[in-house]
Amino acid sequence: MKLFVVAVGFVAVAGVAHAAGDATAGAAVFQSQCAMCHSMTPGAVGIGPSLAGIVGKPAASGGGYDYSPALKAAKLTWDAPTLDKFLAAPQSTVPGTKMPYMGLTDATQRADVEAYLGSK
Ligand code: HEC
Numbered sequence: 688m689k690l691f692v693v694a695v696g697f698v699a700v701a702g703v704a705h706a707a708g709d710a711t712a713g714a715a716v717f718q719s720q721c722a723m724c725h726s727m728t729p730g731a732v733g734i735g736p737s738l739a740g741i742v743g744k745p746a747a748s749g750g751g752y753d754y755s756p757a758l759k760a761a762k763l764t765w766d767a768p769t770l771d772k773f774l775a776a777p778q779s780t781v782p783g784t785k786m787p788y789m790g791l792t793d794a795t796q797r798a799d800v801e802a803y804l805g806s807k
Pocket residue numbers: 717720721722723724725734735736738741745746747748749753754755757758765774783784785786787788791800
């Protein structure tokens with residue numbers, strides 16, 4: 688009986704974590720999909736800008752990075768829905784962005800990587 692209660696509790700917690708995205712799984716997604724261009728160290732510019740503290744920030748506001756005119760003109764704020772839309776399809780969300788990435792089609796992977804970004 689006790690074991691049953693523990694098992695149900697685990698499923699409930701896993702369900703909640705999944706709905707909000709799993710930052711640990713997101714770290715792995717970030718490593719395989721984003722880290723070749725983006726650093727999580729503040730101010731560290733690679734092919735793309737640093738993504739430290741990106742969630743909630745206005746787009747194209749990171750110092751020291753030469754953003755595309757398109758991203759600057761888009762006047763977006765990286766809240767969760769905007770980030771999700773951009774990561775699913777960067778070029779159609781911000782036509783003219785210079786982020787050379789086709790998009791992350793898996794909604795679970797997007798939620799996970801967004802949770803990871805939000806945890807940094
Ligand atoms: C091949 C390189 C590359 C990959 C891979 C890549 N990006 Fe980017 N990213 C860029 C570039 C370049 C920009 C700048 C875009 C611009 O100025 O239009 C950018 C911009 C961004 C921005 C806007 C930053 C800001 O300060 O407004 C976010 C958010 C972002 N990328 C997230 C991601 C995430 C998350 C992933 C992985 C799922 C990813 N990118 C994969 C190159 C990349």
